[in-house]
Amino acid sequence: MVKFESLSYIYAKDMPYATTAIEDIDLEIAKGKITAIIGKTGSGKSTLIQHLNALLLPTKGKLVIEDHVIEADKKATDLKALRKKVGLVFQFSEYQLFEETILKDVAFGPKNFGLSEEEAIKKAKEALKLVGLDETYYTRSPLDVSGGQKRRAAIAGILAIEPEIIVLDEPTAGLDPRGSKEMIELFYRLNKDLHKTIILVTHDNEIVYNYADEVVLLDKGHIIEKKEAKAFFEDTALLDELDILRPQIIALKEALNKKGASIGDDVHSIDDLAKYWRQHG
Amino acid sequence: MDKIVFGKYIPLDTPIHALDPRAKILAMLVVLVAIFLPAGWLGYLFIGIAIGIVIILAKIKFKVILRAFKPMMFMMIFLLVINILSVKEGTVLVDFDIFGHDFTIYADAIFDTLYIIVRLLLMIMITTVLTMTTKPLDLTLGIEYLLTPFKVIHVPAHEIAMMISIALRFIPTIIEETMRIMNAQKSRGVDFEEGKLSEKISAIVSLIVPLFSVSLQRADELANAMEARGYAPDGKRTRYRRLKYAFRDIVLLGGAIAILVMMIILAFVI
Numbered sequence: 001m002v003k004f005e006s007l008s009y010i011y012a013k014d015m016p017y018a019t020t021a022i023e024d025i026d027l028e029i030a031k032g033k034i035t036a037i038i039g040k041t042g043s044g045k046s047t048l049i050q051h052l053n054a055l056l057l058p059t060k061g062k063l064v065i066e067d068h069v070i071e072a073d074k075k076a077t078d079l080k081a082l083r084k085k086v087g088l089v090f091q092f093s094e095y096q097l098f099e100e101t102i103l104k105d106v107a108f109g110p111k112n113f114g115l116s117e118e119e120a121i122k123k124a125k126e127a128l129k130l131v132g133l134d135e136t137y138y139t140r141s142p143l144d145v146s147g148g149q150k151r152r153a154a155i156a157g158i159l160a161i162e163p164e165i166i167v168l169d170e171p172t173a174g175l176d177p178r179g180s181k182e183m184i185e186l187f188y189r190l191n192k193d194l195h196k197t198i199i200l201v202t203h204d205n206e207i208v209y210n211y212a213d214e215v216v217l218l219d220k221g222h223i224i225e226k227k228e229a230k231a232f233f234e235d236t237a238l239l240d241e242l243d244i245l246r247p248q249i250i251a252l253k254e255a256l257n258k259k260g261a262s263i264g265d266d267v268h269s270i271d272d273l274a275k276y277w278r279q280h281g
Numbered sequence: 282m283d284k285i286v287f288g289k290y291i292p293l294d295t296p297i298h299a300l301d302p303r304a305k306i307l308a309m310l311v312v313l314v315a316i317f318l319p320a321g322w323l324g325y326l327f328i329g330i331a332i333g334i335v336i337i338l339a340k341i342k343f344k345v346i347l348r349a350f351k352p353m354m355f356m357m358i359f360l361l362v363i364n365i366l367s368v369k370e371g372t373v374l375v376d377f378d379i380f381g382h383d384f385t386i387y388a389d390a391i392f393d394t395l396y397i398i399v400r401l402l403l404m405i406m407i408t409t410v411l412t413m414t415t416k417p418l419d420l421t422l423g424i425e426y427l428l429t430p431f432k433v434i435h436v437p438a439h440e441i442a443m444m445i446s447i448a449l450r451f452i453p454t455i456i457e458e459t460m461r462i463m464n465a466q467k468s469r470g471v472d473f474e475e476g477k478l479s480e481k482i483s484a485i486v487s488l489i490v491p492l493f494s495v496s497l498q499r500a501d502e503l504a505n506a507m508e509a510r511g512y513a514p515d516g517k518r519t520r521y522r523r524l525k526y527a528f529r530d531i532v533l534l535g536g537a538i539a540i541l542v543m544m545i546i547l548a549f550v551i
Contacts, residue, residue, distance in 0.1 A: 050464070053467070053468050055464045055467060055468070080470060080472070083467070083468055083469075083470055084470070087468065088465075088468040090461065090464065090465045090468070093465065095458075095461070095462060095465070095491050095494075095495055096462060096465035096466060096469070096487075096491055097491065098486065098487050098489075098490035098491050098494075108469060108487070109469040109470055112469060112470030112471055112472075113470045143494055157469060158468070158469070161469070161470070
C-alpha cells in the first residue's frame, strides 16, 4: 500500500523563485491495481511520482510505502531497500542506457541491489524476454538500436530488479502505435499475472480507460478527482466540467445515445458494442 | 540545482548593468593585467577598493561574492601546502622536527601564497561582477565586436561568439539532463554519495556515458535546425542590436587605465 499524507513539495525552497509543485496531497494507492495519474503538463504528476522513489523528499507531510515511512524534516533511511521495492521508469528512459551491451545494461540494476553476476544476468534475460527482446539483442550496444528497442531495454532494466511496485512516467511517449500498445499490454500482463502494483502517468486517455483500475486527476498540484477508471469516464458531465477528452468509445456511445440508442455503462469496447448491437439491433 | 548561482546574471537596473559590454570586457582585461603586476600590498588595496565601489554600484551583495570564493578554498589550501614545501627563501618562521624530518617554514612561502590568493580573489571578484551584471548574449555580442578587427589575421570572430553563446545557452539544459540521468540511475540502485572507489567509478560512468550520448545527439539536432534556417557561418548578416559607447563607458575605461598606470608606477618606478 502506498499512502500520501498531506504531502507538499516546494522547488527551490527559501529562494525568491520558489514554486509549490504539489500541495497537501492525500492519496492512497491500492496494492495490486493499475492506477493512472493524469493531468495537464505542469500539474505536478512527475513531482508526485518521484517521491515514490525518495528522489524528492517531502517539504511537508509524509509518505508511507509498505513498511517505509518518509517524513519531512527527517533523514530518509534505507533508500536502497525502498528503491528495490519501487521501480521507477522515467520519461524517455532510454537515456539511462550506458553499458556496452544490452544484457549488461539490464543486469546493472540487479547487480547494484546486491545480486551476483550470474543471478543478475539470469534476471536480465528474463526481463528482456518479458519486453520482447530476444537473444540476438544481448550483445548489441544499447546506443545503436532503434528508439523503441532502447525504450524496451530501459524498461527491462527496471523489471530485472523485480520491484513490487512499478511506476511509469509516460512509458508510451514517442513510440509508434503498435509499440505503444505492446508496451501497455506488457504492464497489463505484469499486473494481472505477477500482481505487480502499477502506477502510470500518462496523457493518453484511451490507455487509462482501457487498462487502468483507478484514475487520479491532478491540477495545479492538487488532487481534483480520484475514481474508478471506467466510472470516471462514463460520467460525461464530470468530464465536461473538468475539460477532459473522452475516450473514443465513450464519444461514440454518447453520439449513438443522442440518436436514440440506449447503450448502458457496461459497454466498454467495440466488441461490447457489437454484442449489444446483435442483441438489440 | 539551486546551488549553482556563481556568476549568474542578475537583472537589475544599475549604472554598472547599463554599461556597454565591450567597455566592461576591456576594463576587465586592463584591470586583470594590473592585478598581475608586482605592485605590492598598497596596489592590491587600491584595486580592491576600486572593485568594491563597482560592486556597491552594481548592488551585488557581498555575501554572493563570498559564496563565489568557497569553491576556491581547497585550491588555496593546496597552494599553501605546496608553497610551504617548496619555497626556501626569506626569514625562517618555524623550524621543527616531525618524526626525525627537519621541517622549516619560511616567511616568503607564506607571503607568496598570500599574494597568489589575493590575486585570485580579485580576479574572481572582477569576473563575477562582469557576468552578474551583463546578459550572456550581450557578453558574446561584446566579444564578437572586440574580435572583429582581428578578422584581418583570420580570427573567426563570429564563429567564436556563436560557439560561446551556444555553450552558455546549453549549460542549464545540461545541468537538467545531468539531474535526470542521475535520478534514473539512482532508481537503478546507484549510490552517488557513498560506496567503495570501484562503485563510485561505476556510478560516474553510468552518468557520463548517457550524458555524452545525449549531448552529441543534441548537437546534431541543433546543427540540423540551424542549417534548416539557412545559417551559414560566413554569411553576411545585419544586426538587430547595435552597441554604442556612452559617456559612462569612457569613465569606466578611463578608471581602468588609471589603475593600470598606477600599478605600473607602484611596481616599476617607486
